[in-house]
Amino acid sequence: MLTASQRTCEVKVDGAWHPTTLTQARGLYTMAQKRCPACHGQVVIAGTYIGKGSLNLQHRRAHAGCPLRPETYTGTPSPHPQALA
Numbered sequence: 001m002l003t004a005s006q007r008t009c010e011v012k013v014d015g016a017w018h019p020t021t022l023t024q025a026r027g028l029y030t031m032a033q034k035r036c037p038a039c040h041g042q043v044v045i046a047g048t049y050i051g052k053g054s055l056n057l058q059h060r061r062a063h064a065g066c067p068l069r070p071e072t073y074t075g076t077p078s079p080h081p082q083a084l085a
Contacts, residue, residue, distance in 0.1 A: 007021060007022055007055075007057075008020065008021055008022065008037055009022060009025050009034050009035065009036065009037060009043055009045070009057055010034065010035050010036075010037055010040075011025050011029040011032040011033070011034050012032055012033040012034075012035075012084075013029065013032060017035065019037060022045050022047075022055040022056075022057060023055060025045055026045045026047070026055055033084065035083075035084045036057065036059060036066060036068060036080065037068075038066050038067055038068045038077065039059075039063055039065060039066040039068075039077070039078070039079055039080040039083065040079060040080055040083040040084055040085075041059050041060070041061065041063050041066065041080030041082060041083060041084070042059070042060045042061070042080075042082065042084055043057050043058060043059055043060065044058050044060060045057065045058075046058045059080075061080075061081075061082060063078075063080045063081065065077055065078030065079070065080070066080065
């Protein structure tokens with residue numbers, strides 16, 4: 001089951017980071033820079049544009065310290081090595 005943070009990301013608008021849903025990030029902020037709300041690593045929104053397809057948050061570079069990636073998470077949260085400021 002997806003948690004709320006797995007359905008959100010942060011987008012950079014006018015020099016500041018703002019939390020938003022994946023749907024808004026994909027539709028309203030297509031060209032904006034996006035980052036993970038947990039580790040601040042750069043992410044992309046994957047999924048389909050049509051129908052009721054699901055959208056997923058995907059890190060550009062995997063990071064073992066991000067709790068939103070349970071398949072690689074080591075149990076200790078840490079900032080992404082290439083965190084976006």
